Amino acid sequence: MAEEIKNVPRHVAIILDGNGRWAKQRNLPRTMGHKAGADNVETISDVCIAMGIRYLTVYAFSTENWKRSEDEVSYLMGLMRWYLKNYLDTALRKGIRMRVIGDRSGLDPEMVEEIRRDEELTAHLTNLELTFAINYGGRDEIVRAVKDLAEDIRKGEILPEDITEEQISRRLDTRELPDPDLMIRTSGEERLSNFLLWQLAYSEFCFTDKYWPDFSEEDLRAAVDSYSRRERRFGGRKQA
Ligand code: IPE
Ligand code: IPE
Ligand code: MG
Secondary structure, three states, X not given: OOOOOOOOOOEEEEEOOXXXXXXXXXXXXXXXXXXXXXXXXXXXXXXXXXXXXXXXXXXXXXXXXXXXXXXXXXXXXXXXXXXXXXXHHHHHHHXXXXXXXXXXXXXXHHHHHHHHHHHHHHOOOOOEEEEEEEEEOHHHHHHXXXXXXHHHHHOOOOOHHHOOHHHHHOOOOOOOOOOOOEEXXXXXXXXXXXXXXXXXXXXXXXXXXXXXXXXXXXXXXXXXXXXXXXXXXXXXXOOO
């Protein structure tokens, strides 16, 4: 049963950053930081359910993260595949719908099959809609949407003058999700690193110095508390 919290964000998006520095601080290999980071996703998902947050989207691997060493990339891919396979039981038990956004054509076919299975088997669940951004880049997502739109124009199904924001939104990977209300980035970095460029247009931002594996229930509650006291104007102005 979710708690009664005033002004809880419907959709929270998190840039999970600082796994490497968390490990370094402990003289551990970076891979251990990634493992601790993956474990923390489950912890924070539970807190979201308790607080009544309906959507959680986590940035796990960007289109730019391929630039890392071959060892790190292959560890991360293996970890995500393992996670997507193992988390299914937990998701079914806790009523969590799973989704993945990003360019699947760049992923291992076995991982794509795992994603398809997770999405299909959890499609009816509504306690939390948990989305993993994997091989995701905001610019790449917009390019893919624009290509799709251009194709429809070529086929004569839509005229250039009929293009609206809605025509673009519904071609993005996030078409089934509301825009995030709150975006959190851990580890002290204050940039988007190509995350949800279109969708974060009017989201509230919250930055914390905590490394992702250390980001706790208290930290999420503090971010939500800060969010709940903000006034969102969306370009308008409050009537006196
Ligand atoms: C975030 O942690 C996880 C991914 C980007 C995959 P990092 O690996 O970026 O950790 P830092 O920023 O080097 O500490
Ligand atoms: C952003 O973190 C991507 C993810 C968290 C998946 P990075 O660590 O890759 O971002 P930069 O390179 O510091 O901008
Ligand atoms: Mg980083």
